[in-house]
Amino acid sequence: MDKDKYVVVIGAANIDIGGTPTNPLIPADSNPGRISINYGGVARNIAHNLCLLGVNVKFITAIGGDVLGADLIKHCEDVGMDTSFVLKIPSETSSMYLYVNNENGDMDVAIDHMTICSKITPEYIDSIADVFNGAEAVIADANLPFESFMALKKICKVPIYIDPVSTALAERIKPGLEGIDTIKPNTLEAEHLTGMTIKTEADYRAAATAILDMGVRRVFMSMGDEGMIAADRNNMYIVSEYPADVVCTTGAGDSATAAIVWASTVLADPHSLVAAAKAANVVASMTVSVQETNNPHLDHQTALDKIIESNMTVKEI
Numbered sequence: 001m002d003k004d005k006y007v008v009v010i011g012a013a014n015i016d017i018g019g020t021p022t023n024p025l026i027p028a029d030s031n032p033g034r035i036s037i038n039y040g041g042v043a044r045n046i047a048h049n050l051c052l053l054g055v056n057v058k059f060i061t062a063i064g065g066d067v068l069g070a071d072l073i074k075h076c077e078d079v080g081m082d083t084s085f086v087l088k089i090p091s092e093t094s095s096m097y098l099y100v101n102n103e104n105g106d107m108d109v110a111i112d113h114m115t116i117c118s119k120i121t122p123e124y125i126d127s128i129a130d131v132f133n134g135a136e137a138v139i140a141d142a143n144l145p146f147e148s149f150m151a152l153k154k155i156c157k158v159p160i161y162i163d164p165v166s167t168a169l170a171e172r173i174k175p176g177l178e179g180i181d182t183i184k185p186n187t188l189e190a191e192h193l194t195g196m197t198i199k200t201e202a203d204y205r206a207a208a209t210a211i212l213d214m215g216v217r218r219v220f221m222s223m224g225d226e227g228m229i230a231a232d233r234n235n236m237y238i239v240s241e242y243p244a245d246v247v248c249t250t251g252a253g254d255s256a257t258a259a260i261v262w263a264s265t266v267l268a269d270p271h272s273l274v275a276a277a278k279a280a281n282v283v284a285s286m287t288v289s290v291q292e293t294n295n296p297h298l299d300h301q302t303a304l305d306k307i308i309e310s311n312m313t314v315k316e317i
Contacts, residue, residue: 001136001266006056006082008132010152011043011141012114012165013061013076014095015068016293018250025102033103038293039075040097041114042141042165045251045293049258049283051080054300055266058082058131062119065090085128092116105248105288117143122151129155136265137161137181139257142169150176159217163257164189178215182264184257184280185211186222201238204229205317208236220260220277222253222284227312230277239277240313242306244285251293252284259283259303267304274314275307282306 021033039048047059059081063069065088072094076083095117099110125132125148132138132155139161140152153160159181164170170189177183177193187198194210196203204223208231211219221229227240263272263279283303286295 001055003056005136006058006134007050007261007265008058008060008135008138009043009047009050009140010060010120010138010144011046011163012041012095012117012143013039013044013059013063013072014041014097014112014114015072016040016097016099016250018099018101018248020101020105020248021103023103025100025108034291036291039072040251040293041095042143042163042254043139044072044076045254046139046141046163046258046261047076047081048079048294049255049287049298050262052294052296052298053258053262053266053283053303055262056080056082058085058135060085060087060120060128060131062087062089062092062116064092064094064116066094068096069094085131087119087124089116089119092119099250101248101250105246107250114143118145120144120148122147124148125151126155133157137261139163139261141165142173146172146176149173153179161257161261163254164193167192174214177211180216182218182220182260183211183216184220184222184253184260186253187224190221201226201317204238205236218273218276220256220273220280222256228256228277228281229317230273232273235273236317237274237277238315238317239274239281240315242278242281242285242310242312244289246288248291249288252287255287255294255298256280256284262300262303266300278307278310278312279303281312282310 021031268275
């Protein structure tokens with residue numbers, strides 16, 4: 001990306017503490033396994049992946065006055081983010097996210113402590129409107145307070161991408177989706193957005209149509225090992241998965257969102273559904289293949305080569 005162009009990512013940044021058992025998880029008991037501590041938060045993960053892909057990022061979040069928050073922001077700066085507009089609230093505790101996987105690396109349960117996101121107020125968003133409108137795109141996670149999300153929509157003249165984050169937060173942003181450029185829900189989030197049970201290809205097609213009918217321009221929906229459905233009002237495709245040896249799935253959806261933004265703002269025409277879905281599948285596969293939330297081996301050229309060399313199939317539906 002040209003040095004004078006950038007995207008803005010706004011939302012949560014936190015410390016991730018995660019455990020994966022060696023054997024099948026036994027509830028209400030101590031399970032042998034491995035524990036890791038990483039920098040996380042959906043928005044931060046997206047911003048990190050975009051930096052790895054060579055995109056210039058201005059990152060906006062809120063941190064507390066603790067050592068963890070200071071370390072987190074230093075790490076953001078070390079990977080290339082511009083943190084000039086991060087809110088620092090000395091009286092608050094920085095965000096934390098605690099998760100437990102099953103023995104296959106899939107999340108079993110998680111607890112988030114992200115109340116500091118409420119400090120990203122509509123007034124603060126209004127005060128930096130020029131930062132948003134100077135960007136190629138704005139990417140928000142649904143940890144933003146709903147009023148702040150609506151303020152962002154009101155002032156933004158550039159495309160807004162939304163990551164729903166979770167089923168509960170998907171419900172929260174549902175009334176505000178009219179006019180959003182792009183959303184990337186997983187199956188559970190799409191079920192909560194639409195009120196549908198999604199199991200078959202026909203269900204995915206109906207859910208994508210329902211989300212588009214809410215006023216969103218494009219929807220990219222993970223279908224698990226079936227790949228990704230990519231749709232706008234004129235076209236709908238299923239792009240098959242890119243194979244991966246799964247180590248840990250945490251952060252995969254965030255990396256897919258980053259790849260969609262990368263493909264839309266750097267690689268291809270912003271209307272190219274297939275290019276964005278292929279990029280999402282490749283980058284997500286790289287993410288699940290490592291223990292870290294962000295794959296340190298991800299970069300623009302590696303991801304591009306994998307897209308070009310892949311045999312992902314494209315089915316119009």
